[in-house]
Amino acid sequence: MTAFKSLSRAMAKGYYRDKATLFFAFVFPLMFLVIFGLLFRDGGDEMIKLGVVGDGPVVVALENTGAVEIVRPGLDEGLKQVREGDLPGLVEVDGDSVELHYAASDQARAGLVQGLVSGVTQHVNVQATGQPPAFAYSAAQVEDSSLKPIQYLTPGILSWGIAITAVFGASLSLVSWRRKQVLRRLRLAPVTVGTVLSARIVVTIAVAALQALLFVAVALLPVFGLRLSGTWWLAIPVFLSGILAFFAIGMLVGAFCKTEEAASGAANIVVLPMAFLSGTFFPVDVAPGWVQAVSLAFPLRHMNDGMLAFLVRGQGAEALLLPCGVLLAFTVVVSAIAAKVFTWEDS
Amino acid sequence: MTDTTAAIEVEDIRKSYGDLRAVDGVSFSVAEGEFFGILGPNGAGKTTTLEIIEGLREPDSGHVRLLGENPFPRNPGLLPRIGVQLQASAFFEKLTAREQLETFAALYGVDGERAREMLDLVGLAEKADTREEKLSGGQRQRLSIACALVHDPDILFLDEPTAALDPQARRNLWDVLRAIQERGKTIVYTTHYLDEAEILCDRVAIMDHGRVLALDPPASLIRGLDAPTRVSLERGTLGIDDARVLAGADDAHEDEQSLTITTRTPAPLLSALAERGTLDGLQVRTATLEDVFLSLTGREYRA
Numbered sequence: 233m234t235a236f237k238s239l240s241r242a243m244a245k246g247y248y249r250d251k252a253t254l255f256f257a258f259v260f261p262l263m264f265l266v267i268f269g270l271l272f273r274d275g276g277d278e279m280i281k282l283g284v285v286g287d288g289p290v291v292v293a294l295e296n297t298g299a300v301e302i303v304r305p306g307l308d309e310g311l312k313q314v315r316e317g318d319l320p321g322l323v324e325v326d327g328d329s330v331e332l333h334y335a336a337s338d339q340a341r342a343g344l345v346q347g348l349v350s351g352v353t354q355h356v357n358v359q360a361t362g363q364p365p366a367f368a369y370s371a372a373q374v375e376d377s378s379l380k381p382i383q384y385l386t387p388g389i390l391s392w393g394i395a396i397t398a399v400f401g402a403s404l405s406l407v408s409w410r411r412k413q414v415l416r417r418l419r420l421a422p423v424t425v426g427t428v429l430s431a432r433i434v435v436t437i438a439v440a441a442l443q444a445l446l447f448v449a450v451a452l453l454p455v456f457g458l459r460l461s462g463t464w465w466l467a468i469p470v471f472l473s474g475i476l477a478f479f480a481i482g483m484l485v486g487a488f489c490k491t492e493e494a495a496s497g498a499a500n501i502v503v504l505p506m507a508f509l510s511g512t513f514f515p516v517d518v519a520p521g522w523v524q525a526v527s528l529a530f531p532l533r534h535m536n537d538g539m540l541a542f543l544v545r546g547q548g549a550e551a552l553l554l555p556c557g558v559l560l561a562f563t564v565v566v567s568a569i570a571a572k573v574f575t576w577e578d579s
Numbered sequence: 580m581t582d583t584t585a586a587i588e589v590e591d592i593r594k595s596y597g598d599l600r601a602v603d604g605v606s607f608s609v610a611e612g613e614f615f616g617i618l619g620p621n622g623a624g625k626t627t628t629l630e631i632i633e634g635l636r637e638p639d640s641g642h643v644r645l646l647g648e649n650p651f652p653r654n655p656g657l658l659p660r661i662g663v664q665l666q667a668s669a670f671f672e673k674l675t676a677r678e679q680l681e682t683f684a685a686l687y688g689v690d691g692e693r694a695r696e697m698l699d700l701v702g703l704a705e706k707a708d709t710r711e712e713k714l715s716g717g718q719r720q721r722l723s724i725a726c727a728l729v730h731d732p733d734i735l736f737l738d739e740p741t742a743a744l745d746p747q748a749r750r751n752l753w754d755v756l757r758a759i760q761e762r763g764k765t766i767v768y769t770t771h772y773l774d775e776a777e778i779l780c781d782r783v784a785i786m787d788h789g790r791v792l793a794l795d796p797p798a799s800l801i802r803g804l805d806a807p808t809r810v811s812l813e814r815g816t817l818g819i820d821d822a823r824v825l826a827g828a829d830d831a832h833e834d835e836q837s838l839t840i841t842t843r844t845p846a847p848l849l850s851a852l853a854e855r856g857t858l859d860g861l862q863v864r865t866a867t868l869e870d871v872f873l874s875l876t877g878r879e880y881r882a
């Protein structure tokens with residue numbers, strides 16, 4: 233067996249024979265996914281309902297936004313519901329005319345519905361002219377409110393779980409290997425640093441892949457109802473760059489810390505705030521502006537964004553550039569610092 | 580040594596930690612195929628010396644040639660040719676004895692079969708599936724030695740390999756080491772057991788305070804000491820004044836248990852004792868490395 237294979241095996245065995253790490257990698261994040269997934273299961277109701285009477289391209293376009301739940305109560309019943317505040321708006325389509333009935337009591341929802349219906353109508357108008365639109369319009373912001381909690385919880389908790397695996401795994405391995413003299417022993421064996429590192433990274437990737445399979449499989453259960461987008465596989469590069477970035481952070485933590493206790497404390501200090509501020513448990517878009525700004529400094533935010541973009545939003549390959557670029561840049565910079573700080577033994 | 584096939588040449592190496600001179604000007608060379616021992620009390624600088632030779636530490640000054648090459652910084656060409664058992668054993672987490680050995684074997688491109696042979700060699704076959712953390716201190720030590728042997732290195736460095744071993748395991752290890760030496764391999768080892776060094780080593784270096792105090796074959800060191808032979812008898816079998824005038828006797832002392840006669844000519848003394856029929860509890864003790872150590876350091880050796 234090659235040194236690489238046997239080291240990977242040794243590390244994998246060391247990993248799965250450790251019940252505590254298994255718990256923190258698999259059970260702990262899954263608990264959050266299940267609890268939040270169940271708590272917010274009815275969060276889908278937050279999706280705005282819109283009454284519709286009639287048919288036509290505008291109605292089809294409204295349905296296609298996915299931003300509203302279309303209901304068809306009929307004209308009289310619909311108007312009554314709007315008046316009583318049970319429906320934010322009712323769109324009455326009759327041939328070429330599109331009329332929106334709304335109640336002004338709930339200004340925010342009324343405004344949203346107005347904006348949406350007028351936007352969609354204009355869009356259909358432009359399409360009908362066969363001319364290219366004079367102004368390009370992106371519907372990205374509208375989509376956000378359509379995310380059911382499980383849709384942002386899954387990528388968020390998955391990224392967080394992977395961050396835990398990579399940061400804790402890398403830092404604790406490094407510290408314990410240094411303390412138990414394994415590093416010195418490896419230094420005396422004809423094996424390159426690259427071989428040792430890549431074996432550890434491969435084990436981390438394998439564990440992260442299992443986490444991803446488990447979390448996504450659970451989220452896909454009908455109780456939770458995750459719906460993967462068609463471009464979910466584009467999340468793989470984000471997944472890999474994220475692992476590298478967090479592995480590098482783990483190496484840095486491990487290079488600094490002398491004891492396992494210190495390393496696990498430091499890893500917590502790095503991962504926890506990142507998890508809260510980067511959209512693991514709630515979409516970062518609803519956070520205050522300063523949180524959004526701060527979160528941009530965290531690799532977890534970019535991993536979240538990337539996972540979200542492909543797992544649920546179905547964005548195209550061009551959306552890979554930013555998250556992967558940032559994560560890989562993080563990897564390079566942090567690894568360079570870690571390599572500087574690294575020592576083979578406590579002196 | 581003038582030997583041209585020196586496996587190790589150490590020239591005036593020094594290493595300080597702050598004010599502490601851990602190694603303070605050590606020079607020696609070890610010939611290929613030699614069994615070389617380093618003795619000395621705790622903190623003498625044995626481990627530091629070994630680790631400098633192995634290339635784990637950089638000396639502050641001085642030179643080391645290991646198989647003709649500089650071992651520091653990490654010299655990948657040398658690594659497959661040396662086997663090292665560190666004083667504190669180094670193992671992968673949560674692996675069984677067999678898995679540890681197989682992993683180390685693979686690092687050196689050696690197959691798993693050889694790993695299992697090594698377990699047999701150090702008498703750990705029945706512990707093959709026990710996790711390293713569940714082994715006893717001596718078993719762990721044996722595993723650590725097996726890991727150092729697994730790739731059949733040309734030079735073997737063992738830092739107190741017999742420290743935690745029971746007498747049976749110690750003797751087994753002696754046999755293993757002798758067999759390795761017979762195949763022409765070089766062994767450098769440290770120990771606190773002077774009797775063991777006397778039996779095993781071709782030459783020993785006695786260290787204290789970072790310096791080599793003496794370096795020779797054990798027998799020469801002992802002969803050079805020119806220490807008297809001590810013959811002791813059960814107390815009361817012979818009066819101390821009678822003892823002093825026996826043929827060959829230099830001097831005599833008495834303590835609570837025994838009467839001890841020192842002599843440089845044991846043969847006439849022993850026949851004089853035999854003639855008188857006073858051989859009860861007779862013990863003859865010639866000088867050992869312990870006496871050498873005592874005379875060099877002024878300290879009793881407490882292993």
Ligand SMILES: Nc1ncnc2c1ncn2[C@@H]1O[C@H](COP(=O)(O)OP(=O)(O)OP(=O)(O)O)[C@@H](O)[C@H]1O
Nearest residue numbers: 579596599601619620621622623624625626627628
């Ligand atoms: N990394 C270090 N930092 C500071 N001092 C050290 C270090 N390593 C060794 N020393 C000191 O250097 C001296 C020699 O240590 P060394 O380990 O070489 O002794 P030794 O002869 O192997 O002792 P022992 O028989 O206890 O193993 C000791 O006083 C020790 O405290």
Ligand SMILES: [Mg+2]
Nearest residue numbers: 625626627666
């Ligand atoms: Mg030592």
